[in-house]
Amino acid sequence: MTKSLVRVLIAAVAIVALALALFFGLRRSLPARLVQHYSMNTMMVEANTMDECAECHEGEKFHTCDVCHDDHGAIEFDEVPFYAVIAFTGDVPKPGFVLVDDVLPYRDQPHTHIPLLTFLADQGVDDFVSVTLASDDGGFVTIERGQLTENALLLPYEDGIRFAADGLHISAWIKGITRVIVVGQDTPLIIDGEATSMGRLLVGPTRAVTVEQTDVMFKSEEDGEIRKAKTASRLEGAAVSDIVADLDYSLLHVRTAGDDSVELGRDEADGAMLTNIRGKVTLVLPDRARNEWISAVVELSTE
Numbered sequence: 001m002t003k004s005l006v007r008v009l010i011a012a013v014a015i016v017a018l019a020l021a022l023f024f025g026l027r028r029s030l031p032a033r034l035v036q037h038y039s040m041n042t043m044m045v046e047a048n049t050m051d052e053c054a055e056c057h058e059g060e061k062f063h064t065c066d067v068c069h070d071d072h073g074a075i076e077f078d079e080v081p082f083y084a085v086i087a088f089t090g091d092v093p094k095p096g097f098v099l100v101d102d103v104l105p106y107r108d109q110p111h112t113h114i115p116l117l118t119f120l121a122d123q124g125v126d127d128f129v130s131v132t133l134a135s136d137d138g139g140f141v142t143i144e145r146g147q148l149t150e151n152a153l154l155l156p157y158e159d160g161i162r163f164a165a166d167g168l169h170i171s172a173w174i175k176g177i178t179r180v181i182v183v184g185q186d187t188p189l190i191i192d193g194e195a196t197s198m199g200r201l202l203v204g205p206t207r208a209v210t211v212e213q214t215d216v217m218f219k220s221e222e223d224g225e226i227r228k229a230k231t232a233s234r235l236e237g238a239a240v241s242d243i244v245a246d247l248d249y250s251l252l253h254v255r256t257a258g259d260d261s262v263e264l265g266r267d268e269a270d271g272a273m274l275t276n277i278r279g280k281v282t283l284v285l286p287d288r289a290r291n292e293w294i295s296a297v298v299e300l301s302t303e
Contacts, residue, residue, distance in 0.1 A: 084159050086177055090132075090199030091184030093124040095276035098180075100160055107156040116152045116163065120182070127185050132203050133163050134179040141172050142203060189274075189281060190299040192245040198281050201238035201274060208236045209273060209286045235284055237275025240300070249302030254283055257296040274300075 084100040103119060106112050120131065131148075134140040141163070143152070152165035154177075162175040181202050187195035213232035220227065241247065252269040254262040264272070264285075271286045274297065283294040 086161065087179040088123060088182075089179070089276050090182040090202050091128070091186065091197045092182050092199075093279070095198075095279055098123065103154060103161060104156055113153040113155045115150045116154055116165075117148055117150065119154055125182055125184075129183040129185060130203075131183070132179075132181040133174050133177050134181070135174050136160070136176040136178045139174060140179075141174050143168070143172065188298060190301075191243050192301055194245075198274065198276055201243060204238065205242045206236050207239045207242070207273060208234055209271060209284065210234055211284065211286050212290065235273075235275055235277075237273040237284065240269055240272045240274070240283075243274070244300065244302045246302045251303050253299075253301045253303070254294050254297060255299040255301075256294065257298050262294055 085097040086100060086103070087096075088098045089095040101107070104112055104114060116131070120126070120128070128145055130142055130144045132140055132142040147168065149165070149167050151167055152163070154161050154163055156162070157175050160175075161177045162173070163177060164173045181199060183199035183203060184197060187197050187200075189196050189198060189201075210232050211234075213230055215228060216231055217226050217228045219225070240252065244252075250266055252264045252266070252272075254264065256262075268285070273284050273286075274281055275284055276282070277284075277293075277295070280295045281297045283297050283300075285293055
C-alpha cells in the first residue's frame with residue numbers, strides 16, 4: 001500500500017467519523033470538532049505526519065507528543081543556543097551575563113536586529129561615555145556615545161551576535177561578540193587619589209587569575225577505581241599592581257561602601273585584582289577563600 005493511498009484512507013476515515021458524529025448528534029465530539037475547524041488540506045498534512053510516525057511506532061503503543069518532549073527535552077531544539085551568553089560588565093546596574101536569545105529572540109526571522117542603544121537601555125544603561133564590544137577571537141572595538149546612532153545594530157551571527165553600523169567604517173564592525181564593557185559618566189572609585197570606575201579599569205590592562213582550585217575525586221561503581229581531577233574558576237579584572245601609583249608600597253589601604261577600612265601588607269596583596277562580582281566592585285585575593293575577599297570597594301590607596 002503506497003503512502004499516498006494511506007493518507008487518503010486516513011482522511012476518509014476522518015470524514016466518515018464526522019458523518020457518524022453528525023448522524024448520531026455528537027457535534028461536539030472531538031473528531032467532529034477537528035474536521036469542522038480544520039481544512040482538508042490541514043487534515044492531509046496531519047495525516048502525513050501520522051503516517052511518518054507509524055514507520056517507527058506501533059499503533060497500540062502510540063503516545064502523545066508530550067512523552068517524547070518530556071523524555072528528550074534536552075535535544076528538542078538542539079540548534080537553538082539557549083546557553084550562548086554575552087558578558088555584560090563595567091559601569092552597569094547589573095554586571096553579569098545576558099542570554100543571546102534574550103537579545104535577539106527571533107534570530108531566525110529575516111531582518112532581525114536591535115539597535116545597540118536600545119539593547120543598552122534595556123539593560124538600564126542610558127547615559128554613558130563609551131561602549132566596548134569584544135569578540136571571541138580577541139578583537140574589540142570601542143565607540144564613544146556620540147558616535148552611535150539608531151543605525152548601530154546588533155544582528156544574528158552563527159550562534160551569536162555581530163555588530164554593524166552604516167555610520168561607522170566597516171573595520172569597526174565586529175562578529176562573535178562575547179563581552180560588552182560600558183564606561184559610565186560617574187567615577188565612584190578612587191585609586192591613589194584618582195577618580196575612576198570599574199568600566200574604565202576593564203578597558204585598560206587586565207589580567208586573569210585562577211581561584212578556588214581544588215582536588216576532586218570519584219570512585220567508579222563500574223571498576224572500583226578512584227579518579228581525580230582539579231576544578232577552579234577563572235576571573236578577569238584589573239590587577240592592583242597595574243593600577244596603583246606606587247609599585248613599591250608596603251601597605252594597601254582598602255575602603256568599602258560601608259566606610260570600613262582594611263589594611264593589607266604587600267605580600268597579602270600580591271596578585272590581588274579588582275573586578276565586578278554580583279554587582280559590586282570586589283578586591284579578589286587569589287590565595288584566600290572567597291569569604292575573605294573584600295566587597296563593595298570604593299577606594300584603594302598605598303603607602
